Amino acid sequence: MHILEERQRQVHRKGSEPFDLDCNKQSAAGSVSQRACVFCGSRVVLYPIADALHLVHGPIGCASYTWDIRGALSSGPQLHRNSFCTDLKELDVIQGGEKKLHKALTQLIVEHQPKAAFVYSTCIVGVIGDDVEAVCRQISAEQGIPVLPVHSEGFKGTKRDGYRAACEALLKLVGTGDPSGVSKASINILGDFNLAGEVWMIRKYYERMGLEVTATITGDGRVDDIRRAHGAALNLVQCSGSMMHLAKVMKDRYGIPFRKVSYFGIEDMSQALYDTAAHFAGVVPGIQERTVELVRGELQYILPEIAEYRKRLAGKKAAIYVGGAFKAFSLVRALRHLGMDTVMVGSQTGLKEDYEELRELCDEGAIIVDDSNPLELSSFLSERQVDLFIGGVKERPIAYKLGIGFCDHNHERKLALAGFEGMLNFAREVYGTVASPVWRLTPRGSAREAAPCR
Amino acid sequence: MPVAEPFVSTRNPCKACSPLGACLAFRGIEGAVPFLHGSQGCATYIRRYLISHFREPMDVAASSFSESSTVFGGGDKLRRGLDNVSRQYQPRMIGIATTCLVETIGEDVKMLLNDYHPAAEPAPDLVHVSTPSYRGTHVDGFHAAVRAVVGQLAEAGEPTSSVNLFPGAVSPADLRHLKEIASAFSLDVAILPDYSDTLDGAQLEEYRKIPEGGTPLASIRAMGRAAVSIEFGRTLEGSATGAAELERKFGIARKTLGWPVGVVESDRFFSELSAISGRPVPQIFVRERGRLVDSYVDAHKYVFGKRAIVYGEEDLVVGLAAFLSEIGIQPVLCASGGQSGRLEAAVAAVTASSVGPVLARGNLDFAAVRELALEMKPDFMIGGSKGYSIARELDIPLIRVGFPIHDRIGGQRILHLGYRGAQQLFDAVTNTLLARAQDRSPVGYSYL
Numbered sequence: 001m002h003i004l005e006e007r008q009r010q011v012h013r014k015g016s017e018p019f020d021l022d023c024n025k026q027s028a029a030g031s032v033s034q035r036a037c038v039f040c041g042s043r044v045v046l047y048p049i050a051d052a053l054h055l056v057h058g059p060i061g062c063a064s065y066t067w068d069i070r071g072a073l074s075s076g077p078q079l080h081r082n083s084f085c086t087d088l089k090e091l092d093v094i095q096g097g098e099k100k101l102h103k104a105l106t107q108l109i110v111e112h113q114p115k116a117a118f119v120y121s122t123c124i125v126g127v128i129g130d131d132v133e134a135v136c137r138q139i140s141a142e143q144g145i146p147v148l149p150v151h152s153e154g155f156k157g158t159k160r161d162g163y164r165a166a167c168e169a170l171l172k173l174v175g176t177g178d179p180s181g182v183s184k185a186s187i188n189i190l191g192d193f194n195l196a197g198e199v200w201m202i203r204k205y206y207e208r209m210g211l212e213v214t215a216t217i218t219g220d221g222r223v224d225d226i227r228r229a230h231g232a233a234l235n236l237v238q239c240s241g242s243m244m245h246l247a248k249v250m251k252d253r254y255g256i257p258f259r260k261v262s263y264f265g266i267e268d269m270s271q272a273l274y275d276t277a278a279h280f281a282g283v284v285p286g287i288q289e290r291t292v293e294l295v296r297g298e299l300q301y302i303l304p305e306i307a308e309y310r311k312r313l314a315g316k317k318a319a320i321y322v323g324g325a326f327k328a329f330s331l332v333r334a335l336r337h338l339g340m341d342t343v344m345v346g347s348q349t350g351l352k353e354d355y356e357e358l359r360e361l362c363d364e365g366a367i368i369v370d371d372s373n374p375l376e377l378s379s380f381l382s383e384r385q386v387d388l389f390i391g392g393v394k395e396r397p398i399a400y401k402l403g404i405g406f407c408d409h410n411h412e413r414k415l416a417l418a419g420f421e422g423m424l425n426f427a428r429e430v431y432g433t434v435a436s437p438v439w440r441l442t443p444r445g446s447a448r449e450a451a452p453c454r
Numbered sequence: 455m456p457v458a459e460p461f462v463s464t465r466n467p468c469k470a471c472s473p474l475g476a477c478l479a480f481r482g483i484e485g486a487v488p489f490l491h492g493s494q495g496c497a498t499y500i501r502r503y504l505i506s507h508f509r510e511p512m513d514v515a516a517s518s519f520s521e522s523s524t525v526f527g528g529g530d531k532l533r534r535g536l537d538n539v540s541r542q543y544q545p546r547m548i549g550i551a552t553t554c555l556v557e558t559i560g561e562d563v564k565m566l567l568n569d570y571h572p573a574a575e576p577a578p579d580l581v582h583v584s585t586p587s588y589r590g591t592h593v594d595g596f597h598a599a600v601r602a603v604v605g606q607l608a609e610a611g612e613p614t615s616s617v618n619l620f621p622g623a624v625s626p627a628d629l630r631h632l633k634e635i636a637s638a639f640s641l642d643v644a645i646l647p648d649y650s651d652t653l654d655g656a657q658l659e660e661y662r663k664i665p666e667g668g669t670p671l672a673s674i675r676a677m678g679r680a681a682v683s684i685e686f687g688r689t690l691e692g693s694a695t696g697a698a699e700l701e702r703k704f705g706i707a708r709k710t711l712g713w714p715v716g717v718v719e720s721d722r723f724f725s726e727l728s729a730i731s732g733r734p735v736p737q738i739f740v741r742e743r744g745r746l747v748d749s750y751v752d753a754h755k756y757v758f759g760k761r762a763i764v765y766g767e768e769d770l771v772v773g774l775a776a777f778l779s780e781i782g783i784q785p786v787l788c789a790s791g792g793q794s795g796r797l798e799a800a801v802a803a804v805t806a807s808s809v810g811p812v813l814a815r816g817n818l819d820f821a822a823v824r825e826l827a828l829e830m831k832p833d834f835m836i837g838g839s840k841g842y843s844i845a846r847e848l849d850i851p852l853i854r855v856g857f858p859i860h861d862r863i864g865g866q867r868i869l870h871l872g873y874r875g876a877q878q879l880f881d882a883v884t885n886t887l888l889a890r891a892q893d894r895s896p897v898g899y900s901y902l
């Protein structure tokens with residue numbers, strides 16, 4: 001397998017070499033990176049805010065490709081599921097798109113009466129010189145709602161920068177509402193996007209513990225909740241890659257402490273609830289007892305079935321390639337819970353410390369990779385003879401073409417994988433793909449069956 | 455009531471962007487790798503969109519512009535990108551399309567490529583197509599790429615008796631059927647592009663860097679010597695296509711036909727082949743046509759007078775409109791996000807036999823389709839999966855055809871073309887209507 005020269009240091013094999021992984025850099029020209037762009041990062045984070053208008057400023061593609069593909073649910077308004085775009089044309093490119101933007105925003109705000117509007121600048125807006133800030137300010141004054149520019153020109157960095165741009169936009173909302181009436185025992189849920197209703201599940205856990213949830217940012221998000229989010233007593237940050245910036249600034253600005261949590265897998269899920277309970281121990285009487293009770297009840301319900309799957313999955317090998325490294329930690333642990341070994345793990349946007357932690361977590365020989373591409377991934381899957389690949393839509397055909405089981409753990413998925421119930425879904429999903437009889441009919445499956453030791 | 459001003463924004467697009475079409479076309483050439491010069495994100499989105507339809511690996515390389523490339527130009531990125539792709543994939547051709555960013559900064563890609571000295575041995579053919587999305591849709595990008603390929607690779611020489619066929623963005627199943635038809639006529643037909651294998655391939659034990667299949671480069675070079683070019687797409691008439699390019703450069707006759715959807719449009723195609731080959735239509739297709747018309751008769755009452763909304767790329771819409779009209783279904787709305795300006799005339803030309811008025815509109819988005827649909831009392835919709843929310847709101851069935859189909863499997867296996875394709879469409883439409891009536895009936899007969 002040929003690994004591009006520029007990328008040699010972005011692949012590490014545990015045990016074989018000292019750890020010195022290169023990451024957080026621009027994709028090599030000509031490599032088929034699985035990464036998206038700054039815009040994608042911003043869109044992923046802000047999209048679930050259901051009562052806001054999301055307008056993509058640029059030519060049509062970026063908007064077309066992000067129209068209603070995500071499983072981010074709303075319990076009320078569905079405005080976010082539309083795709084609105086200024087759809088710039090040649091003349092706009094030459095003369096500038098400000099006028100069109102102004103008119104587009106005005107019409108859409110009048111039509112849909114959103115609580116706020118986000119305006120995403122895509123690549124060419126960054127070079128035709130539109131003053132998007134000024135247009136947003138003007139519309140905001142005219143229409144009386146917050147109109148927030150999101151500086152998400154795709155080429156100006158990576159998805160990570162898009163997360164940051166989204167957080168900057170959110171920070172213009174936070175603190176503009178009235179926090180009176182927010183209880184001392186209240187939290188914000190950050191970094192869960194309510195895929196397949198996950199935030200509803202998590203929210204229920206916290207409420208059963210005796211906490212109040214002020215804002216879910218951004219899963220099933222509402223503008224008014226975000227505006228008063230600064231009244232909460234604690235920020236719980238999942239998917240720390242995307243929302244850390246928001247949490248940090250809220251700490252500096254409003255003195256709200258934060259905790260990193262993950263809701264994937266039994267250990268991480270339980271830990272998140274225990275940590276939160278400990279935080280509120282002095283404020284909410286009985287919270288720790290209630291939490292122990294809650295976790296016990298949930299586990300009682302899911303563990304017997306999971307044990308069955310574990311019996312059949314034990315010793316199987318898995319590979320993981322996801323957007324953010326933080327999710328990968330939870331996945332390695334969750335797979336271990338199913339008796340499976342992670343032999344390859346990588347992410348699009350991990351940082352050095354993330355990869356170090358992953359290295360700690362994995363067994364000897366594991367391949368750790370940053371910003372990989374289909375050719376590398378396919379060769380790793382074959383080399384390590386994996387039974388399961390976890391990734392997103394772009395990784396799926398690589399696994400399937402080679403006759404390997406696959407589990408979608410990305411933003412497009414429609415299955416809840418967070419929480420205790422999610423762990424059960426995850427186990428079913430993994431079992432359902434690894435144990436499927438179809439593999440026997442594939443070239444790789446029949447070769448394996450013919451081989452003596454497996 | 456004052457007439458509302460049209461929305462200047464696009465609300466729920468009925469189109470994708472130009473480089474997507476170019477990537478799709480390049481994927482149908484043997485040994486080719488699609489390459490986007492410009493931003494990385496576009497390539498990834500395009501891949502995801504195509505993968506979700508075809509459910510096959512779809513690698514698109516990108517030169518990955520950074521901020522400095524927009525200031526100092528992307529020449530260096532382009533050269534390094536091409537070298538890296540050559541090293542990793544050993545392609546025989548690299549199809550280079552551009553994203554909006556590169557077009558906007560006015561990069562002279564042609565000049566950059568002229569100055570580029572490939573490190574790889576043997577050097578791959580480089581085909582460049584300019585695909586600014588602010589000028590056209592994915593379908594325009596598709597045709598532009600096909601035109602660039604023949605324009606840059608086809609060669610003059612000793613004339614042959616072979617036929618060039620430019621089918622447009624049809625399905626892999628359609629491409630397979632076209633090949634079968636060509637061989638039944640004993641014609642030597644070069645189909646461009648041909649992603650019937652590259653985007654609908656078998657399981658592999660070893661990953662292939664570039665999937666097997668596609669139009670061979672040798673066939674493309676020989677297109678400059680063919681006897682005739684056939685292209686599908688009534689809205690292409692008069693526009694700069696691959697066939698037009700071959701006519702201009704090599705004087706090869708260009709025949710523009712509609713997508714052969716339904717009996718009447720298929721008849722035109724078959725008789726064209728018959729004329730070219732000097733052979734009668736092979737028996738197998740004569741019988742297929744016979745069975746098809748027989749089924750039309752058997753089921754005509756179930757479908758008569760039903761109202762359909764048709765949407766998607768312009769030439770598929772024209773084909774479907776022709777098909778629906780000939781079976782007695784009224785295509786009340788024929789909508790497309792396409793911008794050729796020729797949709798209305800093309801639909802009118804094929805729906806003369808329609809049982810009622812037909813409205814054709816190009817340059818529409820789904821929000822506009824929805825607003826029109828609410829008034830039209832359609833019985834069903836037919837098109838890609840992006841119309842689902844409207845069908846759901848209207849509580850009518852959606853029959854999935856064309857591209858993209860992101861909410862069902864098998865989009866690549868839908869056959870639209872020829873008598874056989876019409877048979878499948880006809881059965882699907884009729885049975886959908888029957889099922890709906892049966893499900894809604896208070897009685898629920900199991901005998902119709």
Ligand code: SF4
Binds near residue numbers: 060062063495553
């Ligand atoms: S910038 Fe242009 S090429 Fe890129 S996704 Fe948007 S429309 Fe397509």
Ligand code: SF4
Binds near residue numbers: 123153
């Ligand atoms: S144009 Fe820019 S913002 Fe849009 S998808 Fe491409 S890289 Fe991303």
